[in-house]
Structures are given as C-alpha cells and as structure tokens.
Amino acid sequence: MSITLSIIYLIATVTFVVGLKMLGHPESAKRGNLTAAIGMGIAILGTIFLSEREVPTIIYVLIGSAIVIGGIIGWIIAIKVEMTKMPELVSLFNGFGGASAMLIGLVEFSKNIGVDQADKASASIITTIIAAIAIGGITFTGSLIAWAKLNGSMKDIRLPKYNLINNLLFIGLVAFGAYIVLMNTDSSILMYSLLLASLVYGVLFVIPIGGADMPVVISLLNSLTGIAAAITGILYGNMVMLVGGILVGSAGLILTFAMCKAMNRSLSNVIFGAFGGGGDVAASGGGKIGGTVKKTSASDSAVLLNYSDNVVIVPGYGLAVAQAQHVIHELEELLTKKGVNVKYAIHPVAGRMPGHMNVLLAESNVDYSKLIEMDDINPQFPNTDVVLVVGANDVVNPAAHNDPTSPIYGMPILDVENAKHIIVNKRSMKPGYAGIENELFFNQKTNMLFGDAKDALTELVNELKNM
Numbered sequence: 001m002s003i004t005l006s007i008i009y010l011i012a013t014v015t016f017v018v019g020l021k022m023l024g025h026p027e028s029a030k031r032g033n034l035t036a037a038i039g040m041g042i043a044i045l046g047t048i049f050l051s052e053r054e055v056p057t058i059i060y061v062l063i064g065s066a067i068v069i070g071g072i073i074g075w076i077i078a079i080k081v082e083m084t085k086m087p088e089l090v091s092l093f094n095g096f097g098g099a100s101a102m103l104i105g106l107v108e109f110s111k112n113i114g115v116d117q118a119d120k121a122s123a124s125i126i127t128t129i130i131a132a133i134a135i136g137g138i139t140f141t142g143s144l145i146a147w148a149k150l151n152g153s154m155k156d157i158r159l160p161k162y163n164l165i166n167n168l169l170f171i172g173l174v175a176f177g178a179y180i181v182l183m184n185t186d187s188s189i190l191m192y193s194l195l196l197a198s199l200v201y202g203v204l205f206v207i208p209i210g211g212a213d214m215p216v217v218i219s220l221l222n223s224l225t226g227i228a229a230a231i232t233g234i235l236y237g238n239m240v241m242l243v244g245g246i247l248v249g250s251a252g253l254i255l256t257f258a259m260c261k262a263m264n265r266s267l268s269n270v271i272f273g274a275f276g277g278g279g280d281v282a283a284s285g286g287g288k289i290g291g292t293v294k295k296t297s298a299s300d301s302a303v304l305l306n307y308s309d310n311v312v313i314v315p316g317y318g319l320a321v322a323q324a325q326h327v328i329h330e331l332e333e334l335l336t337k338k339g340v341n342v343k344y345a346i347h348p349v350a351g352r353m354p355g356h357m358n359v360l361l362a363e364s365n366v367d368y369s370k371l372i373e374m375d376d377i378n379p380q381f382p383n384t385d386v387v388l389v390v391g392a393n394d395v396v397n398p399a400a401h402n403d404p405t406s407p408i409y410g411m412p413i414l415d416v417e418n419a420k421h422i423i424v425n426k427r428s429m430k431p432g433y434a435g436i437e438n439e440l441f442f443n444q445k446t447n448m449l450f451g452d453a454k455d456a457l458t459e460l461v462n463e464l465k466n467m
Helices: 003-022 026-049 057-080 083-112 123-150 162-183 188-206 211-236 239-262 267-272 278-284 298-306 317-321 325-337 356-363 374-383 453-465
Strands: 310-315 341-346 371-373 386-390 421-426 446-450
Touching: 003 026, 003 239, 026 057, 026 239, 026 356, 083 123, 083 188, 083 211, 083 356, 123 162, 123 188, 123 211, 162 188, 211 239, 239 267, 298 386, 298 421, 298 446, 298 453, 310 325, 310 356, 310 374, 317 325, 317 356, 317 453, 325 341, 325 356, 325 453, 341 356, 341 374, 371 374, 421 453, 446 453
Parallel strands: 310 341, 310 386, 341 371, 386 421, 421 446
Antiparallel strands: none
16 A cells, blocks of 8 residues: 555544544534545545556446445435434435445455355454454344334334344354354355345344334444444455444444433343333333323413523424424524523433434524533423423333333433423324323323424414514
8 A cells, every 4th residue: 555545544534533523512513524524535535546456447437436326316315304314314324334344245255265266265354254244234134124113114023032033043143153264164155144144133133123222223233334344444454444434333332332321221132132112011011191181272381481481492203203493493592582591401312313303403503502411401400490392202201210110111311390390292192102101291280282393383482472
C-alpha cells in the first residue's frame, strides 16, 4: 500500500472518530454524520484510484456505476422516508451491511479455500471467512425480519419450544464452524450449509421477538453489522474497513447494553432468553386493571396548561405516527410565550428505536436544551404542574414499579405519576407495544384526551390562542 493511500486511510479514520464523537450530541450530530461520510468518500476514492493492483477498465466502470446508482437510491430514500419509517430503514441498512459481509466471505472462500486452490488456507483465514459468512447471514435475515415486524407485515410468531430450538441451533452453528476450521476443509457443500444455517438462525432469532424489545434488537443487529464489517476489513487487510467496523460494532454494543438496561433485560436474555411482547402477557401477568377512566376535552386541557408554571411533554410513537411533531413544537412555543416553563421528557426506548424521539423533535426545530433524559427529568415530576403524554404508553406505565407479575416489571420508566396533573393523548385504550394495560390511565390525576395526536394537539393550540 502506498504512503499516499496510508495517509488517506489515516485521515478517514480520524473523521470516523471525530464524527462518532459529534454524534453524541443532537446539536452536532448532523455535522458528525457529514464528517464521517466525507471521510468514507475519501477512503473509497483512494482505494479505487490508488490501488497498486492492475484493474481492468470495466471494473472501474462497474464500481462507478454501482456508486452512482446506490447514491441516487440512497438520496431518494433519505429525502422521502417518514420519521415513523426510520427504524425500518435502519433495519434494512443493517441487513444490507450483513449481506455485503456475507457475499465477501463467499467470494474469499472461492479465492482462498475453494477446491480450485492447490494449497490449504491457514486456520486464521478460514476462521475469518466463516465468521464473515455466519455473522453476515444472521444479520441479513434477522434485519429483514425486524423490518417486516416493524412495518406490520409480520406478526409475532411463537414456535413450540422456540427458545430451545434457537439455542440448540446457535450452539450447532458455532460447533459446525469450529469443525470446518479444525478440519481445514475446502468443501463447498459444508460452507454453503453453514450459510444456510446462518440465514435460518437469523430468521428464527428475530421471529419470536415481541415489539416491546425491538429497540434492543435493532441495537444488537447494528452491532453485528459493525462486527461483520470489521471482519471483512481483516480479510482484505483494509484498515479503514477494520476501524470503521470496530467503531460501529463497539458503539452498537454499548448502545445495546444501554437499551438492555432501559428495558430491564440482560444481554444474555436478549440472545438466549424469551423476548417480551403481547404473546407473553397472559403467561406473565399484566392482565386487566380495574378503575375509572376520566375523559377530558381540548378546552379543559388548554385551561389546565394555560395556568400552569411547569409543563413536561412526554412524546411517544403515537406522536410519530400522527406526524404531529410540528404541532407539538407550536404548542410548546405558545406555552413558553405565556410564561410556562416547558420541557420534553425523553425515555431511552420511546418510539421504535434508540433516539427516535430526539430525531423526531429535532425535525421540528425543538431546542435541544429542552430535551431532558429520563434520569434527569424523573426528580422534577413532583414539582411539575401538568404532564402531557402524547402517544407514549409502556414507558410511563407504573406497573413497572408496582406489579411484580407484569412483563415490564423492573423496567425504568418516566415517573409521570408523580406530577400534579396528567393529560394523556391516545387514539383509544388499546394497550401499547408490550401488550398490557397502563395503570396510569386509571390514575385519579389522569385525564384522557382521546383522538389522533395531530388533530388533538391542533385543537389544543387553537384553544390556547383564544385565551
């Protein structure tokens, strides 16, 4: 590798690290993403044009065409994707990354291990290729299933003894890979059997997952995509792919642990245990909750908000579905002009992916300083006059504290029940993603404002304007 290309790779690596650091704060996240993208672009161009290998012209044409076509498709998707569809898009991107690693593993198998090779490959090369194929295959099919479940085209499927089946298949997959390495085989049949087993495991791994745990799965799959990218970097001796993969893999793993903590689950439970979801409710508790629901109107809610000193807004998936982020920002600005102190309470797993609510509110230009994380906002609820919950459900359910039989028991939540008054906007009394009723709805301090979030908030804004 030339010194010029080494310098380019170093620059690209630095942009990855700087970009990742900038992603840690909403205000600099956009610049961080652009910085890392520029670094990747430089690395790609350097790899193509400064390679010391003799490359036919047709290869440059194919690579250039792929970049242009892929760039156009990506740009169109980025422009048109709705915020509610962002988790699905992330799942697809994870899947594509896994598929790339899988295909690279297969190509390298045919080049380094296949039956046409006179010499046996080293154990390290075989191990790397197997890891790329297995992890890439699992990530590919697992991400596709996650995408299908997120967009509603696939429901939770509970196979008989699915947990035992998954664990046995995982152990078998590891043992099969170890066998291939130890035997130093060049059998295409064994390698493609490993690929098939990986694809099947990816499907079975995600199929039984309940919606309440989907943020954890997205983070884990993202981490696996990074690991797969790092492995392909090892195969090609490419430091940019290796460093980029390590950064994505480690960041995804850290985020996975954070999501596990937010969902009150251990990582071992994520990989080997049963996932939460509506199908577990009957077996795990969290059944019907007695009590009376108090309905309210937009005018009554407006009066309560208008004469408050401190208001906390809790955004949830319902806000994203209704595309009401701009209306709620208008409501916040209106209350602020009236002298009300308004903040947003952000739960780590609100929505369908980590950071979903942060991105949604950033789209409507909400001041970043008003977005308060769960640990910081919880002590402030006792001094809050009104909490306005818009579309959130499980992340504000007191059953996480009060009901040991509930599937979400022990999960950290936003303690909105401690506020003086609570207004909850929902379309209906339908349970949330975890499939259980919310104790908060029957709290004596809670008033239910039923209706589509955008319509209800618009009416609320109009009422406030007339006061």
